[in-house]
Amino acid sequence: MKRNTNFSLLSFLFFFVIVFNTFSMISVEARKNHSKKTKTHKYQKNKSNIASPGSHSPAPAPAPLPHYGSHPTQFSTFDVLSFNAKGNGIWDDSKALLAAWNAACKVSGATIKIPAEFKFLIKPITLQGPCMPEITLQIDGTLLAPPQATSWPKFSLFQWINFKWVQNFTIKGSGTIDGQGSQWWSSSQIYHMQKRSSKHIPDTKPTALRFYSSSNITVRDIRITNSPQCHLKFDSSKGIEVNNITISSPESSPNTDGIHLQNTKDVEIQHSNISTGDDCVSIQTGCSNVHVHNINCGPGHGISLGGLGKYKSAACVSNIVVQDISMQNTLYGVRIKTWQGGIGTVKNVSFSRIHVSDVKVPVMIDQYYCDKHLCKNQTGTVVISGVKFEEIIGTYAVQPIHLACSNDIPCTDVDLNDIQLRPSLNYRGFQQALCWNSYGKSQAPLQPSDIDYCLRSGGGLIRRIARSHESVCY
Numbered sequence: 345m346k347r348n349t350n351f352s353l354l355s356f357l358f359f360f361v362i363v364f365n366t367f368s369m370i371s372v373e374a375r376k377n378h379s380k381k382t383k384t385h386k387y388q389k390n391k392s393n394i395a396s397p398g399s400h401s402p403a404p405a406p407a408p409l410p411h412y413g414s415h416p417t418q419f420s421t422f423d424v425l426s427f428n429a430k431g432n433g434i435w436d437d438s439k440a441l442l443a444a445w446n447a448a449c450k451v452s453g454a455t456i457k458i459p460a461e462f463k464f465l466i467k468p469i470t471l472q473g474p475c476m477p478e479i480t481l482q483i484d485g486t487l488l489a490p491p492q493a494t495s496w497p498k499f500s501l502f503q504w505i506n507f508k509w510v511q512n513f514t515i516k517g518s519g520t521i522d523g524q525g526s527q528w529w530s531s532s533q534i535y536h537m538q539k540r541s542s543k544h545i546p547d548t549k550p551t552a553l554r555f556y557s558s559s560n561i562t563v564r565d566i567r568i569t570n571s572p573q574c575h576l577k578f579d580s581s582k583g584i585e586v587n588n589i590t591i592s593s594p595e596s597s598p599n600t601d602g603i604h605l606q607n608t609k610d611v612e613i614q615h616s617n618i619s620t621g622d623d624c625v626s627i628q629t630g631c632s633n634v635h636v637h638n639i640n641c642g643p644g645h646g647i648s649l650g651g652l653g654k655y656k657s658a659a660c661v662s663n664i665v666v667q668d669i670s671m672q673n674t675l676y677g678v679r680i681k682t683w684q685g686g687i688g689t690v691k692n693v694s695f696s697r698i699h700v701s702d703v704k705v706p707v708m709i710d711q712y713y714c715d716k717h718l719c720k721n722q723t724g725t726v727v728i729s730g731v732k733f734e735e736i737i738g739t740y741a742v743q744p745i746h747l748a749c750s751n752d753i754p755c756t757d758v759d760l761n762d763i764q765l766r767p768s769l770n771y772r773g774f775q776q777a778l779c780w781n782s783y784g785k786s787q788a789p790l791q792p793s794d795i796d797y798c799l800r801s802g803g804g805l806i807r808r809i810a811r812s813h814e815s816v817c818y
């Protein structure tokens with residue numbers, strides 16, 4: 345964050361010219377912080393004033409100032425406190441955040457600052473692009489969701505903080521995004537009894553942080569906690585990097601996925617710790633080229649692809665790599681689940697170097713996934729091919745392996761290499777490995793040794809049938 349003196353001088357002079365020219369039009373208080381060489385813009389509450397921050401910004405700005413266009417413009421900080429945020433955790437600071445976003449959005453390289461040691465109560469909000477490139481949301485303080493589930497705005501039940509159409513954007517910092525979800529977790533009945541409330545908790549529960557139709561997004565270092573439902577969701581997006589984050593909510597919180605990917609491509613999720621009441625990472629239809637590695641997961645439901653093909657829908661998932669994962673105390677380890685009756689394919693999936701500790705079922709393919717007591721057997725299935733399980737090592741609490749492939753079209757090219765699973769000391773009613781309609785190869789070491797007989801060999805005809813189903817996904 346250094347620039348040469350000439351440049352500073354130039355921008356300083358430029359600053360004066362611009363302020364002089366625009367002073368009569370807009371009321372602005374701009375402040376220079378010499379010690380840090382950053383500039384903080386302070387705006388009045390009047391919304392129209394934030395319409396053109398570039399025109400009175402001392403920092404090099406986008407289009408209106410073409411002779412500055414080629415310089416890096418990393419010197420603009422938009423602190424929410426300068427936009428009338430109170431940061432006391434009680435006052436609604438949504439408007440301040442939105443104003444800071446709208447101002448920063450127009451300045452290439454701008455940083456929106458959520459300062460440490462403040463708590464900002466934010467109502468459901470959409471922060472929308474497109475913005476200038478390389479905008480950063482620096483969260484060092486805390487963002488708090490409204491705690492009352494019953495008064496959550498009905499038009500925004502899908503998410504709390506929604507990023508839409510943003511590109512080349514980073515969220516980082518040592519701060520926390522707190523969904524304050526506890527009211528959402530209790531079943532409405534229990535909630536009614538406790539609070540004698542006549543209002544209902546809505547069935548749709550918000551995701552804490554959602555990116556929609558966005559690209560080249562980095563989320564790093566922050567903590568996301570206590571979401572009403574999913575913590576971090578990427579939907580219809582591309583080019584995602586998640587690194588060094590912590591996601592946590594109580595084990596008893598239902599449906600609180602850690603990271604949820606849907607229709608999203610080119611993703612790397614790494615070096616993060618996730619413990620929630622549901623999946624650590626959930627990969628849904630339309631995802632490809634996803635790399636998940638160096639994750640601590642648990643408690644929760646493990647890492648899963650699916651459920652895919654619900655209500656006879658089409659599902660396409662391919663080129664997924666999950667490796668170097670440590671799982672403690674999860675319900676499942678690595679899992680693919682599909683509903684009966686769907687169409688489409690899951691192919692080229694690799695789960696390797698998965699260390700499991702006291703995981704109920706470490707390895708699972710379930711093509712009979714059903715969230716009710718019993719689902720009808722149906723023809724048609726999301727076809728699974730090319731799934732490698734390698735170096736899955738540790739302890740299980742119920743069943744080491746569960747491969748339940750479709751009656752209609754079996755799984756093909758399922759490989760089990762180096763599986764070493766021992767019953768944990770806490771095992772609850774041990775079951776033998778289950779293997780049904782799964783073709784592939786296995787390679788020692790294999791423990792328990794009955795895994796050796798798990799896979800059927802051959803399956804050339806079935807492989808051809810499986811391929812014929814891929815066209816749905818082109």
Ligand SMILES: *[C@@H]1O[C@H](CO)[C@@H](O)[C@H](O)[C@H]1NC(C)=O
Nearest residue numbers: 375376377378379380381384
């Ligand atoms: C200027 O920056 C320094 C160092 O980061 C900080 O301690 C100080 O509070 C800042 N002053 C203002 C007015 O923003």
Ligand SMILES: *[C@@H]1O[C@H](CO)[C@@H](O)[C@H](O)[C@H]1NC(C)=O
Nearest residue numbers: 369370371388390391392393
């Ligand atoms: C807000 O700014 C606009 C344009 O600069 C001006 O016309 C309007 O009077 C201002 N409103 C307030 C409340 O300051």
Ligand SMILES: *[C@@H]1O[C@H](CO)[C@@H](O)[C@H](O)[C@H]1NC(C)=O
Nearest residue numbers: 477478511512513559560583
């Ligand atoms: C996104 O990243 C890719 C690869 O780094 C790059 O080619 C592309 O231009 C970037 N797009 C945006 C909008 O930043």
Ligand SMILES: *[C@@H]1O[C@H](CO)[C@@H](O)[C@H](O)[C@H]1NC(C)=O
Nearest residue numbers: 477478512513514560561562
């Ligand atoms: C944004 O684009 C720049 C230049 O292409 C690149 O260096 C940076 O890594 C990108 N940031 C993100 C979050 O993709």
Ligand SMILES: *[C@@H]1O[C@H](CO)[C@@H](O)[C@H](O)[C@H]1NC(C)=O
Nearest residue numbers: 517518519564565566567588
């Ligand atoms: C990870 O994030 C924490 C803040 O939450 C930060 O202190 C630490 O430096 C980050 N580590 C890396 C390797 O970036």
Ligand SMILES: *[C@@H]1O[C@H](CO)[C@@H](O)[C@H](O)[C@H]1NC(C)=O
Nearest residue numbers: 587588589590615616617640
């Ligand atoms: C995750 O947990 C491990 C072990 O407790 C710790 O060393 C690491 O720093 C944590 N990483 C993050 C991103 O919190």
Ligand SMILES: *[C@@H]1O[C@H](CO)[C@@H](O)[C@H](O)[C@H]1NC(C)=O
Nearest residue numbers: 633634662663664665692693
């Ligand atoms: C399988 O996926 C990996 C990881 O995304 C990729 O490198 C590889 O090219 C894919 N293989 C095929 C045959 O598509």
Ligand SMILES: *[C@@H]1O[C@H](CO)[C@@H](O)[C@H](O)[C@H]1NC(C)=O
Nearest residue numbers: 712718719720721722751780
């Ligand atoms: C569905 O098919 C499986 C495997 O053939 C069978 O065990 C099960 O009883 C069937 N379920 C129903 C509800 O018909």
